[in-house]
Amino acid sequence: MSNHERDKVEIxxxxxxxxxxxxxxxxLRQLESGTLNTSLMFDPVAARLAEEPIPDVARTIEGxxxxxxxxxxxxxxxMTSLAHLQARGAILPLGGSTYHHTSWSVPYITSHSRGGYxxxxxxxxxxxxxYKLPWSSFRAPLIDxxxxxxxxLPGSMGPKVKRVLLEAVDAYRASLYFAAAVLIGVASEAAWxxxxxxxxxxxxxxxxxxxxxxxxxxxxxxQRSAMALIRGLKLRGIEVAALDAVEQAYRDLRxxxxxxxxxxxxxxxxxRPLVGTLLAETVDYFSRLYEINAxxxxxxxxxxxxxxxxxxxxxxxx
Numbered sequence: 001m002s003n004h005e006r007d008k009v010e011i012x013x014x015x016x017x018x019x020x021x022x023x024x025x026x027x028l029r030q031l032e033s034g035t036l037n038t039s040l041m042f043d044p045v046a047a048r049l050a051e052e053p054i055p056d057v058a059r060t061i062e063g064x065x066x067x068x069x070x071x072x073x074x075x076x077x078x079m080t081s082l083a084h085l086q087a088r089g090a091i092l093p094l095g096g097s098t099y100h101h102t103s104w105s106v107p108y109i110t111s112h113s114r115g116g117y118x119x120x121x122x123x124x125x126x127x128x129x130x131y132k133l134p135w136s137s138f139r140a141p142l143i144d145x146x147x148x149x150x151x152x153l154p155g156s157m158g159p160k161v162k163r164v165l166l167e168a169v170d171a172y173r174a175s176l177y178f179a180a181a182v183l184i185g186v187a188s189e190a191a192w193x194x195x196x197x198x199x200x201x202x203x204x205x206x207x208x209x210x211x212x213x214x215x216x217x218x219x220x221x222x223q224r225s226a227m228a229l230i231r232g233l234k235l236r237g238i239e240v241a242a243l244d245a246v247e248q249a250y251r252d253l254r255x256x257x258x259x260x261x262x263x264x265x266x267x268x269x270x271x272r273p274l275v276g277t278l279l280a281e282t283v284d285y286f287s288r289l290y291e292i293n294a295x296x297x298x299x300x301x302x303x304x305x306x307x308x309x310x311x312x313x314x315x316x317x318x
Contacts, residue, residue, distance in 0.1 A: 005061055009106050009117040012058035012069050015077035022048060023074075023081040024090075028133070031091060035132045038082065038099040045081070046074035063108035064117075072106050076123035083125035088173050093128030153283065154290035161190045165286075168279060177275040178257065184278055185254025188247055189219035191286060195293045196226035202296050203229050223247060235295050239288070246285050250278070 015023070023045045030036055030044055050070065058069045079101060085091045104120035153162055168183035193212075200208050208225045211217040230240055256269060268274075 006117050008057050008061050009064065010119055010122070012055050012061065013073040013076050013106065013119055014122070015073060015080055019049060019052060019077045020081050020084060022052065023077045024085055027081055027085060028090065031131060031133045035094060035130055037130045038127060041082070042075055042078050045078045046071065049074050049077060061108070063110040064106060068106050072104065072119060075101060075103060079123045079125050079127060082127045082131070086127065089134065090173060091131045092134055094130040094132055095128065097129035099127050099129045154287055156290050156294060157286065158190065158194045161187050161194065164190060165282060172275060172279055177272050178270045180279060181253045181270045181275050182257045184282060185250045188250040189254070191289055192219065192223045192226065192247065195289060196222050198293050198297050199226045199229050205229055220251060230292060233296065235292065238292055238295070243285070243288060
């Protein structure tokens with residue numbers, strides 16, 4: 001057994017961040033029915049990860065089967081996910097017993113030798129023998145695991161928008177509700193920027209083009225211009241007004257964080273139940289927003305009549 005081959009095995013069985021997110025979602029769903037022994041969590045996680053990709057290096061290790069790699073990788077993912085969830089307070093350990101996982105060996109059989117690669121160090125976390133969910137009645141299962149967002153967010157969502165949203169989830173789970181609220185607002189503004197560019201490609205509206213090319217243009221101005229043009233497209237089955245209202249709520253939270261920094265802070269504006277509700281609603285909000293984006297981008301380019309300008313002055317930022 002060479003050290004080089006052993007290093008390849010360790011790489012192959014090390015879980016990715018996506019694996020951990022998926023396993024965390026499985027564990028949390030298993031615990032929704034009540035207390036569960038840790039030993040019963042391994043099979044459901046392994047079943048869920050069975051179709052997930054594994055590193056290419058796993059197929060280059062002499063005498064090692066993919067099935068054995070997947071078995072140890074799933075166990076390592078389960079242990080790592082339990083340790084992460086417990087550290088974040090998403091699950092509570094029960095009793096004084098510790099769970100010890102013993103199957104950390106990946107067998108190999110070659111033409112001249114057989115044995116096993118022992119991989120017990122990096123994943124042998126101290127986890128409890130049983131777990132339960134916290135008593136918090138307002139904790140939403142949707143926001144307990146970023147895996148839910150990974151599976152439900154639109155595929156066309158820009159990578160920056162997705163990254164900001166996933167970090168908003170992490171901030172919420174770390175009890176950083178102010179940070180989570182700000183990140184939700186930032187993600188909304190970024191998404192509208194993406195939609196606005198799609199609208200411009202469709203309409204070639206010069207005013208919107210000027211805003212998009214101006215590095216100092218405000219997100220609110222870009223959103224208002226894009227919204228006016230979207231209304232002119234008369235997309236059937238799209239509640240533009242409802243999206244506008246939600247976007248305003250997200251933007252108000254972000255503005256509250258950055259404007260009037262010398263005034264007293266109101267904790268009620270970013271309380272956990274409020275931010276948790278807003279975060280749970282983002283999947284529906286962004287799904288509808290990117291449905292508009294897809295509907296617009298699928299049609300041929302067209303020039304619309306210039307939207308009428310309101311005589312009212314823009315409302316000053318708070």
